[in-house]
Every structure is written in C-alpha cells, then in structure tokens.
Amino acid sequence: MSDAVLTLNAGSSSVKFALFALPANPRDVPQQARMTGRIDGIGAAGRPVRLTAEDAAGNRLEDIELPIEGSAELQHREALRRLAHWLHDCDAGLRITAVGHRVVHGGRQFSAPVLLDAQVIAALRDLVPLAPLHQPHNLAGIDAMARALPGVPQVACFDTAFHRTQPDLAQMFALPRHITAEGVLRYGFHGLSYEFIAEVLPQHLPTAQADGRVIVAHLGNGASMCGMVARRSQATSMGFTAVDGLMMGTRTGSLDPGVLLYLMEQHGMDAKALTHLLYSESGLLGVSGLSSDMRTLLASDSADAAQAVDLFCYRAVREIGSLAAALEGIDALVFTGGIGERAAAVRERICRPLGWLGLEFDPAANDAAAPCISTASSRVAVCVIPTNEEWVIARHTAELLS
Numbered sequence: 001m002s003d004a005v006l007t008l009n010a011g012s013s014s015v016k017f018a019l020f021a022l023p024a025n026p027r028d029v030p031q032q033a034r035m036t037g038r039i040d041g042i043g044a045a046g047r048p049v050r051l052t053a054e055d056a057a058g059n060r061l062e063d064i065e066l067p068i069e070g071s072a073e074l075q076h077r078e079a080l081r082r083l084a085h086w087l088h089d090c091d092a093g094l095r096i097t098a099v100g101h102r103v104v105h106g107g108r109q110f111s112a113p114v115l116l117d118a119q120v121i122a123a124l125r126d127l128v129p130l131a132p133l134h135q136p137h138n139l140a141g142i143d144a145m146a147r148a149l150p151g152v153p154q155v156a157c158f159d160t161a162f163h164r165t166q167p168d169l170a171q172m173f174a175l176p177r178h179i180t181a182e183g184v185l186r187y188g189f190h191g192l193s194y195e196f197i198a199e200v201l202p203q204h205l206p207t208a209q210a211d212g213r214v215i216v217a218h219l220g221n222g223a224s225m226c227g228m229v230a231r232r233s234q235a236t237s238m239g240f241t242a243v244d245g246l247m248m249g250t251r252t253g254s255l256d257p258g259v260l261l262y263l264m265e266q267h268g269m270d271a272k273a274l275t276h277l278l279y280s281e282s283g284l285l286g287v288s289g290l291s292s293d294m295r296t297l298l299a300s301d302s303a304d305a306a307q308a309v310d311l312f313c314y315r316a317v318r319e320i321g322s323l324a325a326a327l328e329g330i331d332a333l334v335f336t337g338g339i340g341e342r343a344a345a346v347r348e349r350i351c352r353p354l355g356w357l358g359l360e361f362d363p364a365a366n367d368a369a370a371p372c373i374s375t376a377s378s379r380v381a382v383c384v385i386p387t388n389e390e391w392v393i394a395r396h397t398a399e400l401l402s
Contacts, residue, residue, distance in 0.1 A: 005097070006100070009389070010076075010138055022098070050066065052389040071229075099397070106127070106161050115314070130183065160187045163226070164233075190226070198231035214333075219338070223248045259279060
C-alpha cells in the first residue's frame with residue numbers, strides 16, 4: 001500500500017473524485033491521477049444515480065447503479081456515504097492519508113488553502129449565503145469524508161482564492177459602502193482551473209508571453225474568463241456569484257438587473273423562482289429550447305440551437321474585448337474547459353472576429369486539435385490547454401500537510 005491524496009469536487013448533481021500518489025516531496029505530486037471517477041444523476045428525475053471509476057490507463061474499474069431514492073439532498077448525502085465506503089473497499093493499492101476539497105467560496109477570509117477544523121468549517125458555513133447552490137454541497141463532502149475517514153486530515157482549496165490578487169477597483173460594485181462592507185464584491189470563480197493554467201503556461205509559451213497579458217477562457221457548462229498579468233488574476237468575468245459574466249449551459253450570465261425587477265413586478269416571481277430561472281432554465285438550454293450540451297446544439301439543425309451557439313460565441317468575443325481593455329492589450333488567449341478544449345467550431349467562431357487585436361487564426365491547426373491554433377506570424381498566441389483542477393487540489397493538500 002502506498003499513500004495517496006483523495007480530491008473531492010462535490011457539486012449539486014454530481015461528485016467528481018481522484019486519487020493521486022503522494023510522493024516524499026509534495027511538489028512532485030504527479031499530474032496524472034492513479035484513479036478518477038464520478039457519481040452522476042443526483043436529483044435527476046427518471047435518471048439513475050451512477051458511480052463510475054477508471055485507472056490512469058483508462059481501464060474501467062467500476063460502473064454501478066446506486067439504488068438511491070428521496071430528495072436531491074438525501075440522494076447527495078447517501079451518494080457521498082456510498083462513495084466513501086466504495087473507496088474504502090476497492091483494491092487500488094492506495095491508502096488515503098489526506099483529502100483535498102474544492103470549495104467554491106472562500107469569501108474575504110480565505111485567500112489560500114487551509115487545513116479544515118471545526119472553526120474553519122463554521123466560517124465556511126457562514127459563507128453559504130454567498131454561494132447557496134454550491135457551498136452546501138462542498139460542505140456535505142467534507143462532512144461525509146470526516147465520518148468515513150476519521151482522523152484523516154482534510155484541506156479546503158478555494159475557487160475564489162486565485163482572484164484575490166485583483167486590484168480593489170476590479171473587485172468593487174458601484175453600491176453604497178455599507179453594502180460592500182457586508183462582502184458584496186466581485187469574487188470571481190474557476191480559480192483552481194486558472195491556477196493550473198498559470199502554472200503550466202511557461203511550458204506552452206515563451207516567457208515574455210506567458211508572463212504577459214493573457215486571457216484564459218474556461219468554457220464549459222459553467223463558463224468564465226480571467227485576464228492575467230505575470231500569471232496573476234487582474235480581472236474576471238464572474239462577479240459576486242457564479243451566474244455572472246458569460247452565457248453558460250443553463251445560466252444566464254450578465255443580465256440587466258431591471259429584468260429581475262420586471263419579472264418580480266409583472267410575473268410575481270420570488271427569489272426562489274428567479275434563482276431557478278437564472279441558474280437552471282437559461283443559457284444554452286433556455287435559448288435553444290433543446291439542450292445545455294454544446295455537442296448536441298452543434299449537431300442540431302434547429303435554428304434556435306444555432307442562435308444559442310451564436311449568442312454564446314458573441315458574448316465570449318465581447319468579454320475578450322472587455323478584458324483586453326482592462327489589461328491594456330493582449331499577448332495570448334488560452335482555451336480550456338470542456339467546450340474550450342473540445343469544440344473546435346466554438347473556438348473558431350470566437351477567434352475569427354479578433355483580428356483587430358492582432359490575432360491570426362489557423363483553421364487547420366484548430367481542426368486538428370493542435371495545442372497552438374494561431375499562425376506563426378500572429379501577434380496574439382492562441383493555445384488550447386486541458387485544465388487539471390484535481391491536480392491543483394492534490395498538490396495544495398500535500399504541500400500544506402507537509
């Protein structure tokens with residue numbers, strides 16, 4: 001048996017996990033996990049809850065249906081319990097000696113990974129109003145692992161932490177100061193993904209470009225962008241919540257607050273109804289009326305599906321222009337996330353209108369899924385870099401505990 005770090009990303013409808021070998025030097029945690037897996041279908045009507053896992057070579061280790069019923073909250077809790085028992089019983093030759101968690105919100109208190117204890121967990125519960133759709137699930141994962149692995153240290157790694165390097169002006173809303181004093185600020189999210197990209201950029205770009213003005217587009221079911229200088233966050237599209245900024249799978253992105261006032265006054269919608277609309281019924285799903293999955297929309301001959309894709313790309317192009325202004329220029333653009341890494345058609349539709357920035361797009365390289373999809377003469381380098389949030393969590397956990 002060798003020591004391992006378990007990473008856990010507990011979302012509302014799924015739980016992702018990975019096991020990383022723990023070397024003597026925590027800086028040497030390998031980027032390739034020894035095992036990865038997920039539980040899907042939590043709270044999905046008519047769809048079974050399913051646990052799957054595979055080893056580093058892609059061999060399937062498990063694919064089972066979990067007979068879990070009840071409310072989404074009960075299913076979530078039971079799924080985590082089943083996962084803990086499965087990890088304990090599976091013969092992977094690994095002994096879990098630490099657990100690292102993705103925690104969406106660290107507020108203003110937490111700008112770096114932290115060892116979890118009762119006091120820290122209480123502080124994280126106080127942040128639930130800032131991320132009501134994400135933070136409770138992260139905390140449920142922490143509670144489940146504490147019960148399943150008593151005595152094993154746990155570490156929280158925050159999606160908001162990477163953005164704490166932003167200037168104060170970039171974090172402010174034009175609200176009365178007594179409201180901003182409560183913590184109503186632009187926090188930004190997807191920080192673990194951006195941290196990974198910042199770490200590996202020198203492997204993909206010359207030093208001057210890697211440390212220059214870089215815009216990273218994390219495009220997936222959740223989507224955002226981050227403008228970096230010297231590989232540190234300077235501006236980002238998401239704000240107080242993870243519904244701001246870009247259009248997403250089921251989330252609206254930026255929206256005129258007057259629309260919410262209109263829906264409240266004319267349609268009688270309350271906070272619960274608005275939350276469901278903004279987070280679960282909008283974005284690609286709402287505009288297309290078909291699906292939140294970009295693959296489905298690109299393959300469809302529906303005019304509404306085509307318009308949903310066009311709007312997604314248009315909003316991305318506008319956000320790149322905004323971030324380029326904030327950075328006073330752009331030296332490189334990086335695509336990551338499920339859509340950013342795999343949807344060549346989306347990358348092309350975003351890059352084509354950016355010639356005014358000095359970006360020269362290489363369609364052949366893009367179609368071939370090359371790591372660089374700009375021409376040799378392009379003033380702006382365009383890279384496609386797969387993200388690895390789990391490795392960031394594993395390394396932070398190993399370093400903190402060392």
